[in-house]
Amino acid sequence: MGSLLRSRLFWGSLAGLALAAAFPLVGGPYTIGVLIPAFYFAVFAMSWDLLFGFAGEVNFGPTFLIGLGAYGAGIVDARYGLGVPLSVAFGTALAVAGGVALALPALRLSGPYFGLVTLVAVLLLQQMVTVFADVSGGEIGLSLPDVLSIDDATNYYFALGFMALSGAALFALSRSPAGLILQACGQDPVEAQALGFNVAKHKLAAFVVSAFFSGLAGALLVFYYGTASPGTFIDIAVGVQIIIAAVLGGRRTIVGAVLGAVFLVVAGEVLRPLGQMSTFAVSAVALAVILLAPAGFLGTLLFRRGAA
Amino acid sequence: MLGLQILIDGFAVSALYGLGAVGFTLIFGVSGVLNLSHGAIMVTAATVAWALAERAGAYGGALGGLASAFLLSFVTYFAVVRPIQRSRSIPSEETEIFVLTGTLLWGIMIQVAIAYLATTSPHTVRPLISGVTVIGGVRTPTNEILTAALCWAAIGALTLLIERTRAGKALLAASVNPRGLTLLGFELERVHLLVWAIYGVLVGVAGVLLGAFLGASSDNVGTLTASAFSIVVLGGLGSVPGSLLAAYCIGYLETLTAYLVSPSLRNIPALILLVAVVWARPQGFLGRR
Secondary structure, eight states: OHHHHHHHHHHHHHHHHHHHHHHHHHSOHHHHHHHHHHHHHHHHHHHHHIIIIISOOOOSOHHHHHHHHHHHHHHHHHHHOOOHHHHHHHHHHHHHHHHHHHHHHHTTSOHHHHHHHHHHHHHHHHHHHHHTHHHHOTTTOEEOSOOSOSOHHHHHHHHHHHHHHHHHHHHHHHHSHHHHHHHHHHHOHHHHHHTTOOHHHHHHHHHHHHHHHHHHHHHHHHHHHSEEOHHHHTOHHHHHHHHHHHHHHOTTOSHHHHHHHHHHHHHHHHTGGGTTHHHHHHHHHHHHHHHHOTTHHHHHHHHHHHHO | OHHHHHHHHHHHHHHHHHHHHHHHHHHHHHHOOOOTTHHHHHHHHHHHHHHHHHHHHHHHHHHHHHHHHHHHHHHIIIIIIHHHHHOSSSOGGGHHHHHHHHHHHHHHHHHHHHHHHHOSSOBOOOOSSOSEEEETTEEEEHHHHHHHHHHHHHHHHHHHHHHHSHHHHHHHHHHHOHHHHHHTTOOHHHHHHHHHHHHHHHHHHHHHHHHHHTOBOGGGHHHHHHHHHHHHHHHOTTOHHHHHHHHHHHHHHHHHHHHHTOGGGTTHHHHHHHHHHHHHOTTTTTOOO
16 A cells, blocks of 8 residues: 555656646646756755654755855855866755755754754844855845856756756655654654664754755756855755645655645746735645644645545 | 943843744744744734824724734644644654744745735834933933833743743643643643744834834844744743843843944844854853754
């Protein structure tokens, strides 16, 4: 039954990917431009779900990791002209290092305390960007000499491919023995420890993996935009969107986060005529999903079908 | 001179922080809810007070702001918090995170609604008292003194309520051992209603005073929630005296930085202090483990 469920999810994801791959044939450049950031956003949400759904830690600061990746890559490219691949590697490494530096003290804490420390990390990073404005571009933003590609189709397939690979890696990890141990650590740390698993080590590893994918996606997104600004990469509001996307899509499913992210971005775009009230509508929908179907889109779908 | 100025300004700001955080910590202590729509409710009170003051005068506006926060806190409880707590499809160990996410979304909805109805520009509520008082050579707006006095009056009233009345003692008992309280024949539901009512009043007073003292805009919602959250964690989750102590630490630290270093850096030392304390002593100043 488990494998049936898994295979249905697998075929569903494959069909979704095929649909997404065929989309540029019908969609105009504008809709493609909307979907590209949505794919990177989906990677953010999936990495967050690994921490929340499996390690059981509420990370209020996904944008700390993303911001480190984005600004790390952006700054070395703008200042030293390292070029795209090296800069992305640097940004990702910085995000992983920052993730370890944050997780080592923070994982000693639990629940709201962990959440608060991660929140503070975001606020500090945002302040740093403003204080060191001559290096980081401050509130105005940092513009980069290089971009990934100027061709929409290339950018689209690159983002889609990146999302698919990251999703596959994260999903495989979550279903691997290590992922199961991680889930046990998240749900009942005392019992997991009693069974002889090193809870701290597994959670730290989860944090590192999450930081790796967040940082990498952040660094790539910076080269898609060609600019970095606190409002797009670090602001708490961005982190909130990521959390909403993951919970909306279905926590503990990894793949669901993609649905949530694409839904959020597309809904924001469709509701744009409402102006400010579009955020209101999107938040209201998300709240309704949490109240009525807390398992999220994918969770509800899988659970209902699986039970029947 | 500058020292006295810092002392006075810091005192008023800290009193305001303290009042804002006390409601937040009370809710957590009694019902285990971290209400992330806190800042949004505060700004609602300030905005309603500002809008009503045009027609109803400063006092009418302040009362209106208070009433709006009171109502909104009940709406938060009945429409968001209670359905999540009672939901059967949310496992009990995940209730906390769902309450966090739910109140966060609710806060965003309120914030956007305020921005839509009253724009994002900061509104300053008309002060209850105008004029300037000179304290030891420092010109201080009388409203600033009134703000500090009212904050302490509200905190004093809360202390009396908790320590001297039967209902207040039930609140205290609920924060220590809710199960024991139900065994003694108290309806926990009513205790929760009471704590949300008290919360509504506290946050309303804090919001109106904040609006009159510093001005409030819907853009401040996140910062307000974050600062209440940090103060409460610094002081120890659920501890009212701890929150007051923490509010004074953070308030003075920010005022000192703003006066002596640069106003744009005012948040940084407080954030670093917070990380250091949480790391070395996760239960905060006066928290129970």
